[in-house]
Every structure is written in C-alpha cells, then in structure tokens.
Amino acid sequence: xxxxxxxxxxxxxxxxxxxxxxCTSSSxxxxxxxxxQEPGEGPVLLIAxxxxxxxxxxxxxxxQFGITRKDSxxxxxxxxxxxxxxxxxxxxxxxxxxxxxxxxxTRLHILP
Amino acid sequence: xxxxxxxxxxxxxxxxxxxxxQCQVDSQVTMMFWYRQQPGQSLTLIxxxxxxxxxTYESGFVIDKFPISRPxxxxxxxxVSNMSPEDSSIYLCSAWxxxxxxxGQGTRLTVV
Numbered sequence: 594x595x596x597x598x599x600x601x602x603x604x605x606x607x608x609x610x611x612x613x614x615x616c617t618s619s620s621x622x623x624x625x626x627x628x629x630q631e632p633g634e635g636p637v638l639l640i641a642x643x644x645x646x647x648x649x650x651x652x653x654x655x656x657q658f659g660i661t662r663k664d665s666x667x668x669x670x671x672x673x674x675x676x677x678x679x680x681x682x683x684x685x686x687x688x689x690x691x692x693x694x695x696x697x698x699t700r701l702h703i704l705p
Numbered sequence: 706x707x708x709x710x711x712x713x714x715x716x717x718x719x720x721x722x723x724x725x726x727q728c729q730v731d732s733q734v735t736m737m738f739w740y741r742q743q744p745g746q747s748l749t750l751i752x753x754x755x756x757x758x759x760x761t762y763e764s765g766f767v768i769d770k771f772p773i774s775r776p777x778x779x780x781x782x783x784x785v786s787n788m789s790p791e792d793s794s795i796y797l798c799s800a801w802x803x804x805x806x807x808x809g810q811g812t813r814l815t816v817v
Binding site: 638 | 706709711738745746747748750753797799801805806807808809810811813
C-alpha cells in the first residue's frame, strides 16, 4: 500500500542553520501536505502543494512538490528555537482523496 | 481554515471503562476523521466519521472497540471502549476542508 518514507528521522542543528527534510513514496501523490506538531498539540498545517513542480513558501519555510509526484521536500531557513517540533509529510491515499496518510516524522532539535 | 475543538484534552481512566471524546468544528465540513498517535510517533487513521451513517474503519480497528458518532456536519464523538493500558495514546480529530486537513489539539488518554 501507499507509504511515505520521511527522512531524516531526527535532526540536531544549531540555531541559525538551515534545515532540509524530505519525503518519498513508491506511489504517486496528487497532493503533498507538510505539518508541524509541538508537544501537547495537534498537527498544524504549514504548506500544501497541489501540482508537480510547485514550489511554495510560507515565511522561512519552503516546500516543493517533486516532478515525479513521488517526493517532496521542506526547507527551513535560519532556524530559531520555536522551530523545534516534529514535522510530518502527508498526502491523500491513492484513489481515496479523502484520507490522509502520514510519514513517520522528522524530529527537529535546536542546540543552544 | 476550520477550527477544531476537542475534549477532554486529557484523561486518566481505569481499565475496563469507556471514554467518549468529543470533537466540534466551527464550520460545516464534508469529512471528519479520527486518528491515534503514540507519543513521539506518527498518526494512524482509525476511521472516517460519516454523517448520518456508520463510520468506515481502517484495518485493525473495529466498531465495537471504537464506536463513532457523527450526528451532523460539525460534530463527532469517538468512544474508546473496555479500555486496557494498550489504549493509552493520543487521539486526534481531523476535518477535511477544501483539500486540506485540520486537527484538534488531541486527547491524551492514559489507562491504568
């Protein structure tokens, strides 16, 4: 079945560094969604991508929908302490646009 | 974007009892879903809450254990029945609104 492979599993970076994480699948996705989750909260949608090749920014965040429709990446520039959290990629299940499946997440840690 | 209120936010329950979690959306939405998330892990879809009919469950989840109601387009409940410590988890309500999924803050359940 459709699965989303997200990497890296965790990252330890210095404040101010740029961050890059990605998500791949053996299946084609028509939509890619990137979420951030902080402790004790539900996931919050950061960026939604709907078109192959699409590059979208939201402040310091930039995400791209891969040309093959089987991958996406999320970049965070000039990281700050409040960027700490778990980042999930997600997308609708094949032929079931109404169900979202999630990658396993990338846990971002920022060193003081 | 839809705003989702979920309650309770957390509870500690005795094994063998049941807990009903409520989810209220601030606008009418087509689709509502329930997810389970182990701490630090990804989200697993439990079921789709269908308005006016029985919920659609994912593999590994059954109605007797997780009965779901959805009486209208803004409200749903999930009951975790006959609880055991293995049911300790975070339960999240989600609504699908204009090709994007939004989440409540989650219910952290501990079964003792």
